[in-house]
Amino acid sequence: MNFADRLIRESVRKNSKICVGLDPQLDLLPPELLVKYGKTPSGIGRALFEFNRGIIDSVHDVAVAVKPQIAFYEQFGIEGMRAFKKTIKYAKKKGLLVILDAKRGDIGSTASAYSRAYLGGKEAAFPVDAITINPYLGADGILPFLEHCKAHGKGVFILVKTSNPSARELQDQRLESGVPVSEHLAAMVRKWGLELGGTLGYSSVGAVVGATYPEDAKKLRKIMPRAIFLVPGYGAQGGTAGDMRHFFNEDGHGAIVNASRSIIYAYRTSGKPFDVAAREEAIRMRDLINAALSARDAPAGERP
Amino acid sequence: MNFADRLIRESVRKNSKICVGLDPQLDLLPPELLVKYGKTPSGIGRALFEFNRGIIDSVHDVAVAVKPQIAFYEQFGIEGMRAFKKTIKYAKKKGLLVILDAKRGDIGSTASAYSRAYLGGKEAAFPVDAITINPYLGADGILPFLEHCKAHGKGVFILVKTSNPSARELQDQRLESGVPVSEHLAAMVRKWGLELGGTLGYSSVGAVVGATYPEDAKKLRKIMPRAIFLVPGYGAQGGTAGDMRHFFNEDGHGAIVNASRSIIYAYRTSGKPFDVAAREEAIRMRDLINAALSARDAPAGERP
Numbered sequence: 001m002n003f004a005d006r007l008i009r010e011s012v013r014k015n016s017k018i019c020v021g022l023d024p025q026l027d028l029l030p031p032e033l034l035v036k037y038g039k040t041p042s043g044i045g046r047a048l049f050e051f052n053r054g055i056i057d058s059v060h061d062v063a064v065a066v067k068p069q070i071a072f073y074e075q076f077g078i079e080g081m082r083a084f085k086k087t088i089k090y091a092k093k094k095g096l097l098v099i100l101d102a103k104r105g106d107i108g109s110t111a112s113a114y115s116r117a118y119l120g121g122k123e124a125a126f127p128v129d130a131i132t133i134n135p136y137l138g139a140d141g142i143l144p145f146l147e148h149c150k151a152h153g154k155g156v157f158i159l160v161k162t163s164n165p166s167a168r169e170l171q172d173q174r175l176e177s178g179v180p181v182s183e184h185l186a187a188m189v190r191k192w193g194l195e196l197g198g199t200l201g202y203s204s205v206g207a208v209v210g211a212t213y214p215e216d217a218k219k220l221r222k223i224m225p226r227a228i229f230l231v232p233g234y235g236a237q238g239g240t241a242g243d244m245r246h247f248f249n250e251d252g253h254g255a256i257v258n259a260s261r262s263i264i265y266a267y268r269t270s271g272k273p274f275d276v277a278a279r280e281e282a283i284r285m286r287d288l289i290n291a292a293l294s295a296r297d298a299p300a301g302e303r304p
Numbered sequence: 305m306n307f308a309d310r311l312i313r314e315s316v317r318k319n320s321k322i323c324v325g326l327d328p329q330l331d332l333l334p335p336e337l338l339v340k341y342g343k344t345p346s347g348i349g350r351a352l353f354e355f356n357r358g359i360i361d362s363v364h365d366v367a368v369a370v371k372p373q374i375a376f377y378e379q380f381g382i383e384g385m386r387a388f389k390k391t392i393k394y395a396k397k398k399g400l401l402v403i404l405d406a407k408r409g410d411i412g413s414t415a416s417a418y419s420r421a422y423l424g425g426k427e428a429a430f431p432v433d434a435i436t437i438n439p440y441l442g443a444d445g446i447l448p449f450l451e452h453c454k455a456h457g458k459g460v461f462i463l464v465k466t467s468n469p470s471a472r473e474l475q476d477q478r479l480e481s482g483v484p485v486s487e488h489l490a491a492m493v494r495k496w497g498l499e500l501g502g503t504l505g506y507s508s509v510g511a512v513v514g515a516t517y518p519e520d521a522k523k524l525r526k527i528m529p530r531a532i533f534l535v536p537g538y539g540a541q542g543g544t545a546g547d548m549r550h551f552f553n554e555d556g557h558g559a560i561v562n563a564s565r566s567i568i569y570a571y572r573t574s575g576k577p578f579d580v581a582a583r584e585e586a587i588r589m590r591d592l593i594n595a596a597l598s599a600r601d602a603p604a605g606e607r608p
Contacts, residue, residue, distance in 0.1 A: 025413060071410060071417035077429030081385055103409050105438055106375060107468040109329060113375035125381030134409055136440045136463055138470030159440055164411040166442030173488065174480045181485065184477065 002198035003130055003155030004228055007097060008253055009200075010064045016286045017248070017293070019099060019230070020059050020278075021260025022068040022087060024048045028265050030274050045079030048072075051274070052087040055264050056094050058279035062286055065097035065129070067230075067258050081126075088128055098128040099230065099256075103159060105134030111144035119148035119156075130155035132208055132230065135185050142192055146205065149196055155204040155228075158189050160220060163210025163233025182216065186223040193227055202226050202254065209247060211239020211257065217246040221254070229255040234285070235262030241288035245296040252293055259285055306502035307434055307459030308532055311401060312557055313504075314368045320590045321552070321597070323403060323534070324363050324582075325564025326372040326391060328352045332569050334578050349383030352376075355578070356391040359568050360398050362583035366590055369401035369433070371534075371562050385430075392432055402432040403534065403560075407463060409438030415448035423452035423460075434459035436512055436534065439489050446496055450509065453500055459508040459532075462493050464524060467514025467537025486520065490527040497531055506530050506558065513551060515543020515561065521550040525558070533559040538589070539566030545592035549600040556597055563589055 011017055026034065026044065029051055037043035037050075056066065073084035088098045104114045117125045133145055135158050145156050161171055161182040171182040186207065193203030203226045209217050211233035221229075229247050233239045234257050247255040263285065267277035315321055330338065330348065333355055341347035341354075360370065377388035392402045408418045421429045437449055439462050449460050465475055465486040475486040490511065497507030507530045513521050515537035525533075533551050537543045538561050551559040567589065571581035 023414070025417075069410075069414055069417075071408070071414045071421070075417040075421040075429060077421070078382060078385055078389070080429065081382055085382070101410075103438070104375070105407050105409065105440075106373075106405075107466070107470075110327070110373055110375045113329075113373075113379040117375070117379040117381070125379060125384065134407070134438050134440050136409075136438050136474060137466050137468055138473035138475075140468040140470040162411070162441050164441055164444040166411075166444040169442035169492065170440060170485070170489065171442075173485070176478045176480060176482075178480075181474070181477070185474065188473065 001153050002196070003149065003153055003204040004196070004202035005198035005200050006129070006153070007064065007155070007228060007256065008202060010097060011253065011256070014061065014064055015290065016062060016064050017255060017257055017289050018063050018282065018286050019065040019067050019256045019258040020055065020063045020263050020282060021101070021258050022052050022055060022066050022264065023072050023260045024051055025072060028268070030267065041077060041079040044076050045083040048076065048080065048083040049086045052083070053090055054275040055278050056091050056096065058275040059263070059282045060094040060096055062279065062282040063096065064256055065099050066091045067099045067101050067260070069101040069260070085126055088126060097130070099157065100128040100131045103132050103134050105137055105141045107137050107140040108144070111141055115145045115148045119145060119152060119154040121152045130157060130206070132157045132159065134159050135188070139192070146192065146196065149204050155206060157206040157208050157230040158185070160185050160189060160207040161209050161213055161216050163212045163237050163239070167210065167213070183219065183223055186220050189227055190224045193224070197226060201251070202228050206230055208232065211243060211247070212237055214243040214246040221246065221249065225249065227254070231255055231257040235259040241292040244289050244292050248293060257289055305457050306500070307453065307457055307508040308500070308506035309502035309504050310433070310457070311368065311459070311532060311560065312506060314401060315557065315560070318365065318368055319594065320366060320368050321559060321561055321593050322367050322586065322590050323369040323371050323560045323562040324359065324367045324567050324586060325405070325562050326356050326359060326370050326568065327376050327564045328355055329376060332572070334571065345381060345383040348380050349387040352380065352384065352387040353390045356387070357394055358579040359582050360395050360400065362579040363567070363586045364398040364400055366583065366586040367400065368560055369403050370395045371403045371405050371564070373405040373564070389430055392430060401434070403461065404432040404435045407436050407438050409441055409445045411441050411444040412448070415445055419449045419452045423449060423456060423458040425456045434461060434510070436461045436463065438463050439492070443492075443496070450496065450500065453508050459510060461510040461512050461534040462489070464489050464493060464511040465513050465517055465520050467516045467541050467543070471514065471517070487523065487527055490524050493531055494528045497528070501530060505555070506532050510534055512536065515547060515551070516541055518547040518550040525550065525553065529553065531558070535559050535561040539563040545596040548593050548596050552597060561593055
């Protein structure tokens with residue numbers, strides 16, 4: 001089934017617009033996990049997976065998707081990649097979509113190799129549902145991924161406006177035509193998405209639009225009405241629930257909001273077990289975003 | 305030692321400006337390797353490494369560096385990554401610099417995790433000498449890598465103008481200031497490189513500039529006089545030895561030219577064993593580029 005359709009159906013079924021980032025950092029993990037398995041490569045791999053499994057178990061019915069950031073697994077080498085592979089398998093088993101944050105960007109046979117690795121069918125080494133990709137190389141770096149999206153019901157989220165402060169250095173630069181780079185790319189994303197539309201009105205070619213730039217989101221929403229926005233930067237990076245209304249369409253769809261640190265490391269401020277704290281924080285985030293979207297639909301006088 | 309210094313010393317010692325891309329594709333490998341080990345994941349991993357070892361053995365004194373493209377290992381999962389790890393270790397043992405073509409691009413703690421994985425000191429999971437990185441996210445995606453460059457004598461090559469046809473779609477767009485995106489980035493690369501200058505006049509912050517765009521190289525050379533250019537797209541993609549003079553400075557340094565398919569798969573047209581064919585083709589490429597650079601230095605009347 002088309003990826004956009006799958007994502008929206010799960011979002012409706014769970015009444016949720018949230019995605020939980022699985023970004024395990026050794027210095028932020030519950031220390032008892034590292035004590036339990038030891039700081040050898042295979043011990044670290046086990047600790048990463050046990051942590052992720054705990055998070056997945058506690059958010060699987062609250063979140064639509066998880067978003068592992070592959071850098072946090074690559075840094076632990078072969079054992080890290082093993083933990084990554086086990087994590088994506090487990091997340092799927094628990095009914096979560098898996099959006100891989102890898103920001104890959106290359107051309108031709110190289111792009112095909114990346115795409116095969118993550119979006120391929122049975123031959124995929126690390127099969128996920130969607131992947132983030134970087135558009136700096138133009139269509140040559142995008143189209144090979146779309147082939148696998150079509151063949152296997154997968155999706156991509158193309159970086160358009162990232163959540164970080166220095167996103168401005170290139171993405172906000174105005175072209176001679178007067179539009180900023182991010183909007184120039186947004187028009188390309190819309191075009192690339194035309195062939196991957198689902199039955200529910202959205203395309204499997206989505207865009208990354210940072211929660212920290214709600215004013216940009218308003219404009220980008222108009223340029224890419226059928227793209228699903230993957231929205232990083234909520235929570236720890238500063239995006240708020242109130243801002244989120246700019247990322248969604250009037251139909252209440254069109255975005256999935258990610259939080260990583262504020263959920264998976266919630267135990268560090270709450271003092272509760274990490275899985276309990278993560279669930280509470282995920283529920284809070286889900287409800288805040290749902291409330292913000294409902295408020296938008298209410299008559300102006302009744303908005304909070 | 306500073307990466308730029310290391311690269312130039314090796315280039316002088318070997319009288320070579322070339323880099324060999326290690327991009328193993330199953331359908332292009334010598335079939336006997338796959339027959340020998342079988343098409344299981346571990347068999348494929350062994351075949352990849354045996355192929356790479358053969359290439360490394362035959363070009364180690366001809367090339368300055370090898371450039372594994374990590375996508376071709378990721379696509380084979382854990383066993384592919386194992387073959388990658390063995391390959392980089394073996395290449396170093398044979399006196400080659402290893403430039404990882406990974407085009408990573410992310411921010412903050414994620415960028416640090418990537419950097420630690422590849423450019424870290426003893427804690428690096430896959431230690432290489434330099435890595436290609438993508439500038440779409442601005443300084444937030446670059447500076448974390450430079451920390452490891454400083455601490456461990458490593459280098460980066462930032463994508464400025466890639467070799468593919470659709471590089472134009474974003475990289476050639478003119479900004480309001482009149483300069484194209486690639487030149488805007490080149491100015492940033494120069495600035496980022498200031499803190500990483502070596503004793504031989506070059507910086508460990510290099511740039512990727514495609515062999516297929518010699519006219520751009522001329523301009524970019526002026527904007528980034530101290531950056532070493534990693535030049536993909538020679539050979540199979542169309543860049544010629546004659547074009548290469550635009551990528552080097554007057555001192556004969558400032559670039560390293562990569563070829564992948566035209567060297568490692570030379571056996572497919574020559575009919576010789578793959579390692580013999582690769583060596584012959586690497587020597588031919590080295591000599592052609594050296595000749596083109598010598599011709600440039602000759603009085604105009606004597607140029608070929």
